[in-house]
Amino acid sequence: MDTMNPTVARLLNTNQPIRITDQVPAHLRQKWGSEGPYENLDLFQSFAKFVKQDPTARAIVDETTSYSYQDLYDKSLSLAGFLNDLGIKKGDVIAINLANSWQACAADLAVAALGAIALPYPVGRKHRETLLLLKQAQAKAIICEPFVGETDYEALLEGIRSDLPSLKHILIKGIPQHSNINLADTWTHTAYDFQPQNLHANEPVRIIASSGTESAPKLVLYSHNSLVGGQASYLKSLGAEVRSMRALFCVSLASPFGSLGTSCILAAFGGTLVTQNRFSPETTLTQISNNHVTHVFCGPNMVDMLLAAQQASSTTPECEALCGFISGGAPLSTQTAYSVKQIFGCSLIQSYGSADGIACHTGLNDDIDTTVETVGLPDPDVIDIKIVDENEQPLPHNTEGEILALGPMTPMCYYNAPELDAKYRTQNGWVRTGDKAMLDEQGRLKIMGRRNDTLLRNGIKINRVELEMLIREYPNVSEVAVVEYQKSNGSSLLSACVVPSPGYAAPNKDQINHFLLKDLGVERYKLIDNALSFANLPLAPSGKVDLKRLTSQAQLIPDEQQEISAKEILDLLMGVERAGVLRAAIELKVFDLLEAGETQTSGLAQAAQTDLRGMRILLAALAGLGLIEESNAQVYRLTKTAKRHLVSTSPYYVGGLSQVYTADLMWEAFKHFKDCVISGKSLLSQGLEADDHIYWQEFAQGIANTSRVTAKRMAEMIVPLVRHQPKISILDMACGNGIYGFTLTSQLENASLTSIDWPTTQPVWQKTAAQFGLSQRAEFIGENLFKTTPGAKKYDVIILSQILHHFDLKSCQQLIKLASDQLNAEGQIIVLDFMLSDQLSATEEAVPRLFGSQMLALTEDGECYPVNTIKKLLSEQGLQLRSAQQFKGLPVHYVLAQNTQSVLDKY
C-alpha cells in the first residue's frame, strides 16, 4: 500500500456497503423511456430478441471461426448458470480481463443476464492497477487470461488475493495453475433460467473503467438503458441499416470505446462483431476484405498504421462494404483523413468521447475540414451539450468553455466513489467533462483542449494518460504527470514529473525508459526525454494537476541539467566502494544473518566474527546503498530487494555474481584499465581464454542462479521446436556449470546431452548433473573447444552461451564453423550472449557496453559483439536465421539459426 496517495488509500480501506445513486433526475430517465430512445429492455433481453429473430445470423467472427447468435446465446447462459451456481447474484461485480474474443462477449452477456455488473478492463494491467480496480469495485469474481505477455496473471492475482476479501472466484481462460476454475468447463454447464422480469433497464449492468487524471482509475457505472438505449443511439447515424453493421474492433472491447461492441453492435443492433485477439494492421486488412466489414473502430495511430500497411502492399484494398473508420481517443490529422478517402475510398469519422459520459462524432458525409476540426453535431438521443464558464453559466456560440453533458447515455454515477460524483457531476446530473470546447454556428462541437490531452513529440501523437499510467506501473512511483515542453531549438520534448512513494527515490529518465521499453514493451516513440522528481504535484484551483505549472518548470531546466549530474559522476567514481562493500557483506553472510534474526550491530559482528567498528561501518554503508534499513539505532533489517536477492537460500539469490563481477581478477584487471586502453590488450599475466583458467571454477558456481533464469527462457523457446523428434542430441559448447544444457535436456524425455569445457569445470558440472538427476543421460568432454574434431556424432541442438565474447572474430568464425559441422540436418544452433542491438541508445545498453570493457581488461581479444555480427557469422555457415531477440527483462540476447541443408548436401 505504500505506493498509494491518501485518496486511493482511503478508497481501498473503506468497508462501507456500496450505495448506488443515479445522478440523473428520475423524471428524465422516465421521459427517455416514454418518448425514446430507451426501449426499457435490459441488455440480455435486447440481445435475446435478435436470437429469436434469426438464430443463425453471425454474431461474432474472429480470425478463424464465426459464432451465430444462437451459439453466443447458449454459451452466455451456460456461463451464467455456472456463475449463478457459484452464488453470483444481482448487483455483484464480475471483472472481465480478456483479450477480444467470443468469450469476452459471452462473459459480458452472462453477467448481464444475471443482473450482475460487468467490469471489463483491457489486458496488460499490472499489479497496482489490478489491485485498485478489483478492490474498489469489490469484485466477487474475475474471468481472465492466464498470461498477459510474459506476466503470469493468475499468479499475480494469487499474490494479491489476501488484499481482496471480496474476490471469491477466479475463472481462467486456460488450464489453471492454482485451484481456480477453467473457463472452458463453464460452456457446457446447465443454462441459466433467464427471467427478464427480474431486471429493470434503469439498473446497473456495466462499469467502464476510465483512466482520467485521478491517481486511481474512475469506475463509471452504466445502466442497461444508458448503454442499449443511449450509447447505442450514438452509432445509429453511421449506417443506413444498423442490423447489417459488421463492426471490426481494433481497440480492446474492454476499453471505454470498445464497450460499444457487446452492448451496441450485438445487444442493441443485432449486427456482427469482427474481432482480433491483438491489433495487427495486416490482420485488420485481411479481416476487412474477408468479412465485408462496414465499420472499423480504432485509434488515430491505428488508422495511420493501416494506411501504411495498405500502401506497402501491392494489392488494391478490398473494402467495398466499408462505410468508415471511427477513430477515437485523440485528434486526427488532415493528412490521415485525406489518405483514408484516397486509399480506402471511405469516410473517417472523428469520435470524441469519454467514459465519464460524453460521446459525439462527425458524420459520414462531412468534408475533411469538418472531420478534422470538429467532432460533429451532438445528438440529443445520446447527449445534450452545454459550454459553460467557471461559474457553470452557459456561453454563446464560438466561445470557449468547459463542456457539460447530459442525455440518455449519461451514466448513473461513479461506482463506490461519492467524492467523484461530487466533483464530476452537477446537482442535476450533468457530467463535468473538464474538456474545453466551443460550439460553432452550426452547433458542431470543436474541442479546444482535452482533459486527457494528446501530446505531440516529433510530430507523433502520444496519449498523455496512457503514458502516465504506464510510468505509474514503475515500482514505488505514486503519481505521474507527463508534460510536453519546448527546447530552445524549438523541438518538443516530454518530461515525466514523478512523485515517488515515501522513502523512495524517483526513477531517472533512463530507468523509466528502460522499464517502458523492456518490461512493458512500449513503443520507442513514447519514451520520455526527461524526468523530474516532486514531493507533490502542484494543483490548479480546479483541484486538477496544474500541467501548465509543470510545463513551465520543465521548460526551466537548462539543457545541460538533463545530462548526467555531478552527483551521478561521483556515484560512478565510488563504484569501487560500492562493489567492495557489497562483496564483503556477501562474503561475511551479513544478509543471511539478518534473515536469521540477528539484527543488532554487536550480534552481527559476533556472528560474522568481525571487529565491532568494522561491522558498524559496513552496516552504515549497506544502509546507504539501500540494501538494509536502520529500524532503531544500530538495529537493522533487510529491505525487500535484499531479502529476495541477497539471502543465499532465496531462489532469486544473485549474490553469487560477486564471485564473477567482483572477483579478485576483476580488481586486478580494472586497476590497470587505462593501460589496457593504451595497449588495446589485457595486462593480466594469463588471459581468460588461456588453458583451464582458474577463474572459471568460481564463475561456474557464482553464475548458477542467474543462469537458471536465462536457461529456462531458452528452453521455453527450443522445446516446442524439437520435442516432436524421437531422439534429440544436445551439445553445450563451453558449458561452464552446465545449467543451459541440463535445463533443456530435463524438459525433453528423449534427449541426451554432451557438454564440453576445460577439465577443471567438471566437478561443478557433475554437481549440476546430480541436481538435475541427469547424470545417466549426459557426458562431459574435458578439452579445448577449438581442438574438438567433429566425429560421427551429430547434434540436433547446439548451445553456445556466453562464449563468443571471449574471442576475436576469426576465432568466433572458427567456433561457429565447428558447431555447424556437428549439426544434424534441421538442427539448430542457439547463441546467447551480451550483445549490442541497433535499437537502443547507449545509456540503455550500459551493461553490454561495460561488459565490452571487461573483455578488454580480461581477454586477449574478446569483445561484446553486435547482434548483426553474430547473425552474419551464422549465415556465413549456410544456416538459416530463425529469430534474434533480447530476452525480455534480461540483459541477454539470443540468435537462433537452423541447418536447412540435408547432411548429404554438406559432405
Ligand SMILES: C[S@@+](CC[C@H](N)C(=O)[O-])C[C@H]1O[C@@H](n2cnc3c(N)ncnc32)[C@H](O)[C@@H]1O
Ligand atoms: C562465460 S563462461 C560461459 C559458461 C556457460 N556457457 C554459461 O553461459 O554460463 C565461458 C566458459 O567457456 C569455457 N572456455 C573458455 N575457453 C575455452 C576453451 N578454449 N575450451 C574449453 N572451454 C573454454 C570456460 O571454462 C567457461 O566455462
